[in-house]
């Protein structure tokens with residue numbers, strides 16, 4: 001084992017260095033600085049330590065490059081202090097200087113460079129690769145504006161610009177000298193010299209991709225990796241000098257802003273981004289810039305060693321992992337560079353690309369798979385398209401025509417089809433490994449979404465159940481509970497999450513249980529304070545904290561959760577003897593700007609909150625809160641406080657989920673469908689420590705295949721209870737904030753309840769009542785909750801990354 005990083009020898013040493021950094025960075029004394037500046041200096045100090053840190057624990061001589069359009073990294077300071085093992089020294093030092101560390105941490109911007117689970121997964125993977133001593137680097141986009149900031153006005157979501165760079169980002173370093181050029185458009189020209197021929201790209205729009213590097217500090221500071229984020233700028237070559245010289249500054253400047261637009265905004269993932277040319281430019285920019293850099297450094301490091309066999313050894317030293325299909329152009333782009341610029345033979349280049357690239361699929365819904373019109377694609381990337389076309393042609397030509405079902409299989413797996421480039425097929429064909437993100441999800445890929453590929457090449461497929469950074473989501477997010485765990489079983493679990501199993505012995509230990517309750521009460525109070533401050537809604541911390549926090553999407557069924565609340569409300573009013581367990585229902589999450597249905601569900605939750613919270617007949621029993629602007633920072637306040645974790649997507653829709661893992665780790669009990677990683681949570685904790693309800697995947701499939709589900713029947717059959725809830729959407733009961741909910745009614749009646757909200761309603765409410773009944777037995781509840789934490793080590797992303805390293809990247813970790 002390596003020695004821990006020793007950044008500061010003592011509290012005094014820290015204070016001295018901190019004071020000096022204030023003077024050298026801002027030319028002011030510590031005492032003269034505002035909290036925001038104090039934060040900036042502290043983060044800069046830690047970042048500079050990270051940059052100068054001698055990194056030598058890298059395993060082997062193989063590096064992973066994780067390509068992802070999103071890295072939802074969240075605030076870094078607290079996590080890095082934990083990883084460097086200097087949290088206590090810094091905390092005490094700050095206190096002595098007259099500020100609290102928490103106040104400084106609160107000044108940190110939360111970079112919203114991702115939509116949700118997919119981007120957060122990428123960030124957790126970076127943490128784990130560094131913790132495990134893998135040379136593993138991120139490659140992504142530096143969006144000038146993160147995902148919008150969500151505010152709630154009149155119950156509605158309102159989107160505000162997220163200017164996350166307003167106060168600067170102390171963790172990043174601009175590397176102008178590492179900039180590369182990326183070309184869009186132009187013409188492909190064929191050249192010939194005797195037998196030999198080659199192609200060049202002429203003209204087009206040349207863009208300068210400028211990298212900004214963010215250090216990724218691994219646990220115990222043994223390894224510091226790099227997250228490289230690309231920004232688009234006009235290249236001098238291309239600046240409209242004529243316009244500029246002619247005094248047409250407007251034209252010259254318009255060109256600049258057109259280029260900069262490429263890295264200006266992050267697209268929402270849920271609706272309407274398909275077919276936007278700017279999105280395709282983003283995808284190509286970070287792929288091309290990333291690959292150019294990787295190949296340049298590979299050439300530098302190994303050129304001498306391998307001589308003219310250099311490129312055949314690429315996959316011995318480089319793994320390119322593609323997170324979803326957004327980096328699908330990695331395959332053809334790698335080929336393009338090898339063939340056009342490195343003089344590698346076409347077939348060999350394809351072999352090298354496949355050996356180097358691997359792909360993670362994140363979605364089972366065929367309609368959500370990414371596609372681009374061939375015409376758009378070819379016009380923007382003419383040379384790249386030639387490689388795709390040629391690979392597709394050869395794929396068709398060599399397709400085994402003796403297979404029973406070959407025509408169907410070919411139509412399912414070809415890259416080009418129906419005027420479109422199918423990015424998932426592009427990803428599979430250029431990869432030596434395809435993985436899903438939970439056992440259930442991988443099974444669905446094999447049986448349905450990518451079935452033909454699976455039948456042709458089953459050896460390509462493998463499962464890698466997602467994971468989360470337990471250091472961030474338990475160690476940082478839940479300081480009281482983490483402290484209790486350290487005091488009870490030591491701190492070995494921070495590097496080896498499976499050690500959380502040692503808590504099993506304490507599930508019924510009276511003093512541990514009492515301390516567990518205390519930690520949870522503290523977390524609940526902290527969240528209640530935050531909610532009071534941000535929304536004005538007061539929550540009673542004696543209530544059960546029942547939490548559903550995630551992106552808003554029909555398949556995730558926040559609507560089902562609201563229906564349950566309305567049901568409890570109606571029943572309480574109708575029957576005064578009906579007394580459900582007092583519960584605070586806490587929601588948080590953003591809906592894509594253009595996703596009208598999801599936005600209506602947010603408005604519905606806020607309308608129900610307004611009715612319930614202000615009705616004295618029920619508001620000692622039911623409270624509803626909507627926490628605005630869900631982000632990593634607010635998530636870290638919500639997860640620890642949760643007692644019930646709502647994971648209620650219809651079975652077969654959620655690829656994995658990761659908030660289910662974060663919540664179980666923090667001692668919440670899952671109320672969920674048999675979907676995504678809930679299945680594996682159930683296996684691990686046992687059926688008595690989770691509450692599963694609703695249709696199973698096979699039942700959903702059968703129901704849909706049978707074509708005889710009629711939501712309207714369920715409504716008609718029970719006008720007193722379920723039907724009544726549906727009526728309340730449009731009868732004025734909830735209209736006082738900003739109107740009725742006709743579109744939600746239509747979704748149920750006209751669209752026949754695609755997401756099976758009415759179908760799963762009864763089993764859901766029953767399950768909730770049973771679970772909250774169980775809550776009354778405080779010891780039994782604590783036992784189950786602690787058991788959830790004890791079993792959660794499996795869901796550390798350290799475990800996930802070890803599996804990627806072993807099975808996909810072939811690295812010892």
Ligand SMILES: *Cc1c(COP(=O)(O)O)cnc(C)c1O
Pocket residue numbers: 115116117120549550551630631632635656657658659660662
């Ligand atoms: C973990 C996380 C998610 C993913 O939540 P799911 O419930 O798995 O969809 C989304 N956003 C943030 C900020 C997260 O931390």
